[in-house]
Every structure is written in structure tokens, then in C-alpha cells.
Amino acid sequence: MKRRQFLTLAASTAGAALLPQCASKRAVETLPQYFTSTDGLLDVTLDARYGAVNLANQRPFLLSYNNQVPGPILEAHPGDTVRIRLINHLTAPTNLHYHGLHIPPVEKGDNPFLEIPPGETFTYEFTLPENHPAGTFWYHPHKHGLVAEQVFGGLSGLFIVRSDLDQIPEIQAAQEAFLVLKDFEIDASRKIAPPPPIFQMWGREGQLITVNGQVNPNFSIPTDGLLRLRLLNASASRFYRLKLDEHPLHLIATGGGALAEPVELSELLLSPGERAEILVSGEREPGRYRLLNLPYDRGVTEMMNGMIERGMMEPRVDSAPQTLATFSYGDRVDPLPLPKQLIPVEPLPKPTQVRQFTLNHGIDHQTSAAFLINYKGFDPQRVDTSVPIDSIEDWEIINAASMNHPFHLHVHPFQVISRNGKSEPYRAWRDTVSIAGYETVRIRIHFKDFVGKTVYHCHILDHEDKGMMGILNVV
Ligand SMILES: [Cu+2]
Structure with a gap:
């Protein structure tokens, strides 16, 4: 169009x-x-x-x-x-x-x-x-x-x-909004400021935070109706911890598609690369409500504060809640309830293979990489993991360091089974999952439909560029 x-x-x-x-x-x-x-x-x-x-x-x-x-x-x-x-x-x-x-x-x-x-x-x-x-x-x-x-x-x-999710009557009747969350760092000459070297290790972040390229844009919630938000974290490294004033977030889809039923959340953490679909119910008093980005420590806050205290870095805006967008009530519509059922998320059968992937930083002399998976940096000539087509595997992603690393697998969606041995509260399809410092996350993958080489990597993109990526070959 x-x-x-x-x-x-x-x-x-x-x-x-x-x-x-x-x-x-x-x-x-x-x-x-x-x-x-x-x-x-x-x-x-x-x-x-x-x-x-x-x-x-x-x-x-x-x-x-x-x-x-x-x-x-x-x-x-x-x-x-x-x-x-x-x-x-x-x-x-x-x-x-x-x-x-x-x-x-x-x-x-x-x-x-x-x-x-x-x-x-x-x-x-x-x-x-x-x-x-x-x-x-x-x-x-x-x-x-x-x-x-x-x-x-x-x-x-x-x-x-x-597809099918969009044909559910309540979702079809909802208003829809797209929210691309992305941060920038623009210097006095209106160019992208090159990140300081330490930010290339932590993952570069900018202090200009935009939604659809705008600062604090307005969105309208239909009074008595539903607003469907499609959220994307398109930032290179920044995490968003989202909360909407006085409105619960009804999660209907994660990055890999629909949930079986809406899940009510008071806040939502979106790591780089992740998406979420949220329904907001227009059931409060008309007024203005802020979509907030709450402070979140992805494992660099202490180091950053230390550098600010020692005068090695300027203070940053990130330490206080920021208003990302403003929501106000629009025209009254016919009362629209939340949908009760969405799209079934079938559990995957037991895996035939369990593999471990340890995320860490160090030096791989072979590739000169600083960010590593299983103690190796990315090598485009090396296949790290071969998997037979149609197999089901559990991958244990082990974060051996203090920084969060959002783990992303191309092409083949997965379900998160557990975090530090604790089961997930609901079943969902994902392609990216944040692994907190020293956390182990078990994911289950059904490799189907497509053979060939692809990659898995950290979605803090500086980490990926510095080696935290491996090659998967489905054969
Ligand atoms: Cu990382």
C-alpha cells in the first residue's frame, strides 16, 4: 500500500x-x-x-x-x-x-x-x-x-x-497500535555519537528514547473498548521494563505468536529483539496515563554508577522512570470484553537430546573474540551444533557472567521450560529469551521444516558482533 x-x-x-x-x-x-x-x-x-x-x-x-x-x-x-x-x-x-x-x-x-x-x-x-x-x-x-x-x-x-489470532472477534474489534521502542544517541552535529569503548562492552545505549521515532507520542484507548499494542524492542542493547499507569497489561502474544489465553501482568520486561502483544482495557476514568519505562539493572548499573561517581562518565537519565508514551481515552465504543481463549500452545514432547550453551566473556585466541558461547567466539567457517531435522531438543542456556544476555535462535521457535529449574508460569512460543546474570534457562525446540545453516546469538548486538554467536546446522 x-x-x-x-x-x-x-x-x-x-x-x-x-x-x-x-x-x-x-x-x-x-x-x-x-x-x-x-x-x-x-x-x-x-x-x-x-x-x-x-x-x-x-x-x-x-x-x-x-x-x-x-x-x-x-x-x-x-x-x-x-x-x-x-x-x-x-x-x-x-x-x-x-x-x-x-x-x-x-x-x-x-x-x-x-x-x-x-x-x-x-x-x-x-x-x-x-x-x-x-x-x-x-x-x-x-x-x-x-x-x-x-x-x-x-x-x-x-x-x-x-492469521487466526487476528480473527478472534474481540481482537478484531480492538483498536491496534504499533510501538517500536528504539534509543538513539545524537551529537551536536546531528550525527549518531560513536559509543564510548565501555559501552561497546556493555552494549551501546542512547539517551534519546523514542516510540515510532517520536518522544512521548500520544495513543488513544477506546472508552469501554480494547486497545491492542504491538510492542517491539528494536534497540541494540537497551531493555524496557514497561508499566502503564493504572492499567494491567493483558499479554496475548509473545515474540513467537499467541498465548492460549490472556495473561495479566502488572509490568513487562522486553529485552532487545523481543516483541509482545498487549490488550489494554478502556475501563478507567478518562484521563492521561503514562507508559513508563522503569529502571532495570541488566547487570551493568553498578559498574556504570561507579564510573559516574569517579567522574569517568556523565550521569545518565536511565536511573529514573521515563515516560515513553501517553495514553488518553477516546470515543466510547460498544463494551468489549477481553477474549477468554486465544490460540492453543501445545506442549512439545520430551527431548531426545539435551545440550548446554555457556555464555561468558573472556578471550578466545582463535577468533580474538571477547564474548563467547561454550568458550568460543564466532567463526563463520565452523559449525558448532548439528541437529537432525524433526528432532526435539532441550538447550540449557547457562549465563556464567553477571550481565544479562538475551539469547536468540533464528528460524526455529522454542518454548521456555524453566529458569533455574523453576517452571515457567505459562506456555509461549519465543525466539528470544533474556538470561539474567548467573541464570540457567532451559528451552525446548522442535527443529522442523527447514534444513540448513543458521545462527544463535546474544541479542545485545555489540556482544554478537564481538563473538557471542554460534552456527547451527539442521541436517
Ligand atoms: Cu550479551
């Missing part, structure tokens, strides 16, 4: 479930392009380039797709063919990772080993399986060594798959 068509449609079908909705005029003006598939084909061009774009009422110089930060929202359905022409107008090689999609990891699919040189164009083409789950996925560059720089520079966008 072209931008103008979208704006016209958005104006004429305000509140329609299938279109992004925005409360303020400013928000509508700055919405990214929205491309949906037609007749089973999503056909899109993404132009990766460096230049001035609109962000937070400034015109900083960022990396963008189609001059927009965040990038265009892409939408497709199970069974659709997806064709994406990526034009590389950057000065460095790049590529695309389709984070969370269950598609072939080879050739023109979700291939992290591709390298598209500057000035060249590559056309991705793949088909979403007929049984692909509905969900909130995303795309971003995955060229090893450059991932943190390119994502932190602005490159990323949502990839929505609509």
Missing part, C-alpha cells in the same frame, strides 16, 4: 482493526509506510541509505530504509510469497534478517551469511508456510561485525503476519 493510500484509508476508516491507528495528528504525519500483500504477494523495495530523516522533531543523520525511522511496516499472511528488493546505498555491506519468521535459512530466505556490498541490490524471495503463526516479527541487518552499528544507526522495521 502506498503511503498516501494508507493515509486516506486511515482517515476514512478511523479505528479499523486492520490499520495502524494513531491518536494525534502529528503521529499520523510521521507514520512509516505500510505495505500489505495483495493476491498472495508482498512486493517491496527497501532502500538502505544514510541521510537526514525525521526523528523526535529533529532532522538527525541516520541509517534508514526508505528515509524512515523506523522502517516501513510490512504485512503478509501465511502462504504469501514475500519479495523484498534491498538496495544497499550504505558505505558498508549489509543484509536482512527476518527476526522470528519460520522460513528457509538459505539462499534468498533468512540467510545471515549473505553479504550485499555497497551499491548493490539483492532480491529476497520466500514463501511463508501455510501454518505460519500470526505475530509481530521484524527485520533488521545481520552482517556480523556491523550489526550493532547498523541497527543503532536506525535500521529496523516491523513485519506483521496476520
